[in-house]
Amino acid sequence: MTRQDFITRLRAGLGGLPPTTVAEIVGDYETHFAEALAAGRSEAEVAAALGDPERLARELRAEAGLKRWEAERNPSAAASAVFAVLGLGAIDVLILLPILLSIGGTILGFFIAAVAMFGVGGVLMVAGPFLVHTAPAAALILAGLGVMALGTSFGALATIASVGCTNALVWYGRLHLRLLKPALEPQGTAT
DSSP states (O other): OOHHHHHHHHHHHTTTSOHHHHHHHHHHHHHHHHHHHHTTOOHHHHHHHHOOHHHHHHHHHHHHHHHHHHHHOSHHHHHHHHHHHHTTOHHHHHHHHHHHHHHHHHHHHHHHHHHHHHHHHHHHHHHHHHHOOSSOHHHHHHHHHHHHHHHHHHHHHHHHHHHHHHHHHHHHHHHHHHHHHHHHSOOOOOO
């Protein structure tokens, strides 16, 4: 494979990453090729030593997604990290997807419950004294505030759980990369 073939396939595999990140990664590999050619190695030897550009692109995308999560800590970065880790292999999707769906569904349920509790508490606090004439107004207002506080607590717990799950997935992705890297590295031929 030539340098241009390798770089073209690598660039295609990195599609979806920010253009500056793609340019930086491609620039690093261009430099690697240039240094190896200056040392007397052929383009085919360098490309063979680097391995499959699509596999390399998947690993680089996963690493970029994990770094983005560590830097930004927002829902978009979390989704990027989750999909980057899932993109490492089809077996992982079969193993992780049911687990992630159940955990994600539970956390989503907690978020929905939090919003519902906050809304019910607000209605109870504002409209309760006008709708329920048998209970003291102060008790209804305090009960509404209590339900709103409970909803806020549920939302905070769901946020903590989602950050913890994303961190666990990032840890799994890094472990996955460390464990698979020796197996995926091109093996030198014994002479």
